[in-house]
Amino acid sequence: MPKTLNPLQLVADRWQPSARFVRRAALATVVMAVVIVVTGGAVRLTQSGLGCPTWPTCTEDSLTPTPAMGINGVIEFTNRMLTYVLCAVVGVAIVAARAHLPRRQGLTRLGWIQFWIIAANGIIGGITVLTGLNPYIVAAHFLASTALLTVAVVMWHRSHEGDEEPRDLVARPVRQLGWVLVATTALLIVAGTVVTGSGRHAGDAKKNVHRIPLDWHQITQLHVDFVFVVVGLTAALWFVLRAVGAPAVPRRRVAELFVVLMLQGVIGYVQYFNDSPEIVVGTHMFGSCLVWxxxxxxxxxxxxxxxxxxxxxxxxEAATALAAAGR
Structure with a gap:
């Protein structure tokens, strides 16, 4: 009985990427996950959320935007096309992880998880358009993008380490404090989506888009409260890591987080006290990715x-021979 051909195995038989290439491919998925968040924000901030009024085509009669749709149609359609670029980048990461020797199934699995999140979020994006930018669906769309970014970051990190069972570098209570910091930051991000759903940037100026029926000033205050909690937990974790003599890398990572939080806080205050100008809101969305x-x-x-x-x-030796043969 003939052996079933596996395209990934065919690639692996002919190409063994270096560990550096795998790490760079994983980093590229992180970069593209951030790009898709920021460009999605640009769609909303330029009032282009319904630039293409239907899905999966742009109009009932055209796959692409028509001249009559103007710049809004181009912006929304461009964001849709970036999804294919994202898929290509993730595909390269999957192939590289699969072809790398020794095989690391964990990395390949993380790549496939990203692929399926992208597919699911594409459907959520279509529902967003078909429901006229329902704010709850918009929030789900953003949170799915955050989930994609999460898996991409984990894959990038895992590409720099081995496949042994996880071993704590600090005492378990300190590790748990780190998980509390992650959970609180997740709540901060969720609160931010509620601010977006109830705020002034609805996503389309031509249609009366439904908003979350809450006072966005009060929700913003709740969002700020979470910021203070996250900053407090970050400072507490830094002091605890110093007190227990933790390795240098965790302490440096906490210091980096603190700097990012301070910069994001400045952007947030500028946004709030200047009635949320579009460019500042977009910068704040980019900052939220960096914080996460x-x-x-x-x-x-x-x-x-x-x-x-x-x-x-x-x-x-085989990789060296292949490289020599390819010269």
């Missing part, structure tokens, strides 16, 4: 899985 990345890196730095596996000797 920094928080995840803090948590991941509190444990280790050992060193990244080295390339086996026979595989190294």
């Amino acid at each position: 990345i920094a928080v995840l890196r803090v948590s991941l730095s509190l444990r280790t899985r050992g060193e990244a596996p080295a390339l086996p000797a026979p595989a190294a």
Whole structure:
């Protein structure tokens, strides 16, 4: 009975990417996950949420925007097309992780999780358009993008370490404090989506878009309260790590998070006291991605899985031969 051909195995038989390439491919998925968040925000902030009034086509009769739709149609359609770029980047990361020797199934699995999140979020994005920018669906769309960013960051981090069972670098209570920091930051992000759903940037100026029936000033205050809690937890974790003599890397990650939080706080105050200008809101969305990345890196730095596996000797010789043959 003929052996079933596996395209990924065919690639792996002919190409063994370096560990550096795998790490860079994983980093590229993080970058693209941030790009898709920021460009999605640009769609809303330019009032282009319904630039393409239907889905999956742009209009009932056209796959692409028509000249009559103006710049709003171009902006919304461009954001849709970036999803395919994101899929391509994730695809490269999956293939690289699969072809790398020694095989690391955990990395490949994280790549496929990203792919399925993208597919699911594409459907959520379509529902967002078909429901006329329902704020609850818009919030779900953003949170799914945050989930994608989460998996991308984990894959990037895992590409730098081994596949041993996780081992804590600090005492369990300190590790738990790190998880509390992650959970509180997640609540901060959720509160931010409620601010967005009840705030002034509805996403389309031509239609009376439904908003979450809450006073956005009060929700913003709740959002700020979560910011203070996150900053307090960050400072507490830094002092605790110093007190217990934790390794340098976790302490550095916490310091990086604190700096990002301070910068994001400045942007947030400028946004609030200037009636949320579009460019500042977009910068704030970019900052929220950086905050989430920094928080995840803090948590991941509190444990280790050992060193990244080295390339086996026979595989190294094969890779060298392939490289020589390709010259």
